[in-house]
Amino acid sequence: MRNMTVTEERATACPVDHGAARCPASGVNLWDFDLFQRQDHHAVLERLRETDPGIHWVDEGDRGSGYWAITRQAHLKEVNRRADVFSSGHSGTQMRDPDQRLNVSGFATNMTLIDMDPPRHTRYRKLVNRGFTPRMISLLEDYLQNRTDIILDNVVEKGRCDFVRDISAELPLQAIAEMMGIAIEDRAKVFDWTNAMVGGEDPEFVKSRDDILQAAAELFGYSHQLQTERRSTPSDDIVTTLLSADIDGQALTELEFDMFFLVLCVAGNETTRNSITRGMMAFFDFGDQWEKFVSDPDRYMETAVEEIVRWASPVMYFRRQALSDYEIDGVKITAGDKVLLWYVGANRDPRAFEDPWRFDIERTPNDHVGFGGGGPHYCLGASLARMEIRLMFREIARRMPDIHLDGRPDFLRSNFIGGVKRLPVAYTPSPSYDTVPLHRLGSAAGVSGTVGYGGHVERTAS
Numbered sequence: 001m002r003n004m005t006v007t008e009e010r011a012t013a014c015p016v017d018h019g020a021a022r023c024p025a026s027g028v029n030l031w032d033f034d035l036f037q038r039q040d041h042h043a044v045l046e047r048l049r050e051t052d053p054g055i056h057w058v059d060e061g062d063r064g065s066g067y068w069a070i071t072r073q074a075h076l077k078e079v080n081r082r083a084d085v086f087s088s089g090h091s092g093t094q095m096r097d098p099d100q101r102l103n104v105s106g107f108a109t110n111m112t113l114i115d116m117d118p119p120r121h122t123r124y125r126k127l128v129n130r131g132f133t134p135r136m137i138s139l140l141e142d143y144l145q146n147r148t149d150i151i152l153d154n155v156v157e158k159g160r161c162d163f164v165r166d167i168s169a170e171l172p173l174q175a176i177a178e179m180m181g182i183a184i185e186d187r188a189k190v191f192d193w194t195n196a197m198v199g200g201e202d203p204e205f206v207k208s209r210d211d212i213l214q215a216a217a218e219l220f221g222y223s224h225q226l227q228t229e230r231r232s233t234p235s236d237d238i239v240t241t242l243l244s245a246d247i248d249g250q251a252l253t254e255l256e257f258d259m260f261f262l263v264l265c266v267a268g269n270e271t272t273r274n275s276i277t278r279g280m281m282a283f284f285d286f287g288d289q290w291e292k293f294v295s296d297p298d299r300y301m302e303t304a305v306e307e308i309v310r311w312a313s314p315v316m317y318f319r320r321q322a323l324s325d326y327e328i329d330g331v332k333i334t335a336g337d338k339v340l341l342w343y344v345g346a347n348r349d350p351r352a353f354e355d356p357w358r359f360d361i362e363r364t365p366n367d368h369v370g371f372g373g374g375g376p377h378y379c380l381g382a383s384l385a386r387m388e389i390r391l392m393f394r395e396i397a398r399r400m401p402d403i404h405l406d407g408r409p410d411f412l413r414s415n416f417i418g419g420v421k422r423l424p425v426a427y428t429p430s431p432s433y434d435t436v437p438l439h440r441l442g443s444a445a446g447v448s449g450t451v452g453y454g455g456h457v458e459r460t461a462s
């Protein structure tokens, strides 16, 4: 194994032999945030994917060391699974090289679950897994069904709304907040902080880099306060579970908990919100699929949810760093090289998906890589995300069957999260159910034991 730093010189020309043809990566700039805001990145990724061998070296100029772009599903799965060769801990999982990287909390990489390698990652993941067992997730279902009903109650009478603000953003936020026991009055703040952290290049959310640091620091401070409270007053919730020792006597340290909280707020919110939004947009574009879905949501639900995640691919890429030389399909990746896994490109790979540009709610098989391509970092929240998507689309189909686009969508300026900021929609108004919040019914409102979120959507029983 060669011990290289990311700043070490390497050839900027593509080392792959393209014969007389020009390398498809020449001139590619996936730092161009406008490209993503215009939704033109698909064409660039397609060019990289569809020119053999499908793995190309992309020069980043002043922005970084350059990287191998992985855009085919089979290559991505191979890299994703070989965590022994392709490290998340060496240089983190973001495109920005660590020396220039905005490190949100000022800590080195290798601090969050997502930026760790085994064996450290294995121990940490085992500890946090306790919050994501099928039992824990199913305990949330009643609470999230209730939240879904209330979210729709709040808009059905109006006949039009902003799908993102009024529908898709709310449920993922409530799910994380409820899991982690975030107080009702603090939930909006947490939402703003995560927006600022992920909308990193969008002037609408972030005015300066200091704003991102500020948002991360506030989120971090909040989590610290939460764990201090739970350590002194243990409760029957996930935070307490995460902070207490497991059967081997292991527990998360203070710092590990803070970092996990931070990852969870970002990983759980933006991803599911944008899957629901982009799923709705796909249904607008493929009206026959919406008609079919509305005719019998439960019949199509399981395959529809997977197709929504494939189509949306809200996490567009993650980064790895090669720890040793490795060859894929005749391409020699050298120890020290940066590698980007473009999930959003691999999910349109015609080698893996028949007619990949068709949104097909019955697609079978559907071996998408929206939650990752397998291996130790596979999305921890996949079951929760699937549940949220299921609950939301079942209710939309029932209560807004004629929902349609009512203006232009507005996309996030980011090359990392495939975000949609606004999506104007309209539908025939219908009466609200006046859903009663769970805490009004006297039940334990969700697993955290908080009293449930009332706020502006709270309604009284008629």
Ligand code: HEM
Pocket: 080, 113, 114, 115, 125, 176, 263, 264, 267, 268, 269, 271, 272, 275, 309, 313, 314, 315, 318, 343, 369, 370, 371, 372, 373, 374, 375, 376, 377, 378, 379, 380, 381, 382, 384, 385, 386
């Ligand atoms: C549709 C929604 C979601 C998508 C598309 C998504 C996607 C991903 C992807 C691509 C990864 C990296 C996989 C890899 O490197 O192999 C990941 C990891 C992760 N996700 Fe998700 N995610 C979603 C929802 C959630 C939710 C709801 C949560 C938590 C409540 C969550 C928590 C995490 C965590 C903690 C990791 C890091 C796991 C590790 O490093 O071991 N995600 N997710």
